C-alpha cells in the first residue's frame with residue numbers, strides 16, 4: 001500500500017517524466033487489484049481526472065474512458081494492434097470465402113460438397129444475423145446475383161428407362177438451366193406430400209438466378225395417378241418432357257435393373273409370363289408402365305398438349321444434338337448446344353458430353369447402358385402383340401407415329 005501511496009503522490013508528474021522503475025511497480029500494483037476493487041474505491045481524494053495515468057486503477061480506467069472510445073492513441077499499444085489486425089484479416093478471409101461459395105452455388109464457380117456446406121453456413125448466418133442479412137441483400141442487389149429456389153419450369157416426368165437421365169444431364173450443361181442431382185419423387189409419394197409439403201419440395205431445388213430455369217426429373221411421376229393434377233396445382237405453367245421408348249425394350253431395361261438389385265428374381269421369360277394363365281403378367285407394375293396410353297390420358301386431361309414435349313428415346317440416342325435443339329426451343333431457352341458438346345462413346349454405345357470449360361468428357365454412370373439378356377423371339381412376339389393395342393391408342397391420342405408403334 002505504501003508503494004501505491006507514493007505513486008499517487010507522484011500523480012502530477014508528466015508521463016515522460018515517470019521513471020521506468022515506477023511504471024514497473026505500477027504495473028505490479030495494478031495486477032494485485034481486482035477490477036471491481038479498483039472501481040469501487042474510485043480516485044483518492046484530491047486526485048484529479050486529468051491525470052488518470054498515475055492513479056493506481058489506471059489500466060482499467062484507461063480502457064473504460066479512452067481506449068474503449070478510441071479517443072486516445074496512447075492506449076493503443078503494439079500488443080493491441082496485432083491481435084486486432086489478425087482478427088480483421090480472419091474476418092475478411094471468412095467473408096470472402098462465404099461470398100465465393102454463394103457465387104459458386106449460384107452457378108458461377110464449380111460446385112462441390114464443401115462449397116455447399118459453406119453455402120449452408122452462410123445461409124445459417126444470414127438467417128440469424130438480420131443486420132448482416134440486410135447488408136448481404138444489398139450486396140446481392142448490387143451484383144445482380146439474385147439467386148433463390150424456384151419451382152421447376154420443366155419436369156421430365158417419364159418414362160422410367162426412357163433416357164430421362166441423359167436428357168437431364170444434357171440440359172444441365174446449358175448455362176440457363178439448373179436441376180437437382182437426384183430424383184425428388186415428390187409427386188409420386190403421398191407421405192412426402194403430407195408430411196413435408198410443397199415447401200420441402202421447393203427447398204430441394206437448387207438456387208437459380210432470374211435468367212435460369214429449374215428442371216426436375218422423376219420418371220415415376222408418369223404412372224402415378226395424382227402426379228399430373230398435383231404438378232398443375234403447384235405451377236400450371238410447368239412444361240413437361242416425356243421420353244417414350246419401344247415398350248418391349250423399356251421393359252427389358254427395367255428387368256435388368258430389377259434383377260441387378262434382386263438377383264433371386266426368376267428368369268425374364270418366367271417373370272414376364274404368368275405361369276397360371278400363360279399370358280403376359282399384368283400384375284407386374286413394370287409391365288404396365290410400357291402400356292403408355294393407359295397413363296397419358298390423365299396428363300392430357302390436365303395439361304394442354306402444347307405444354308408436353310415428347311422425345312422418342314432412340315432418336316435421342318442417335319441424334320442428341322437435334323433433339324436438344326428442339327428441347328431448347330420448347331423451353332424457350334437461348335440456343336446453346338453445338339456439335340462439339342456431344343461425342344459418340346463406342347464402348348458405352350451412346351453419346352456422351354464434352355465439357356466446354358474444361359475440355360473433359362462426361363458420360364452417364366455404369367447403371368446406364370446395361371447389357372440386355374437375350375430374349376426368345378417367341379416371347380418378344382408375344383410382348384409386341386400385347387402392347388400393340390396400347391401403341392395404337394397412343395398414336396391416336398398423340399396424333400404421332402413411333403417406329404415401334
Ligand SMILES: Nc1ncnc2c1ncn2[C@@H]1O[C@H](COP(=O)(O)OS(=O)(=O)O)[C@@H](OP(=O)(O)O)[C@H]1O
Pocket residue numbers: 159160161162163164165166219252253254313314316317318320350351364367368369370
Ligand atoms: N443419350 C441417350 N439417349 C437415349 N437413351 C440413353 C442415352 N443415354 C443412355 N440412354 C439409355 O437410357 C436408359 C436409362 O433410362 P433412364 O435414364 O430414364 O433410367 S431411369 O429411369 O432414370 O433409371 C438406359 O437404358 P439401358 O441401356 O437399357 O440401361 C440407357 O442406355
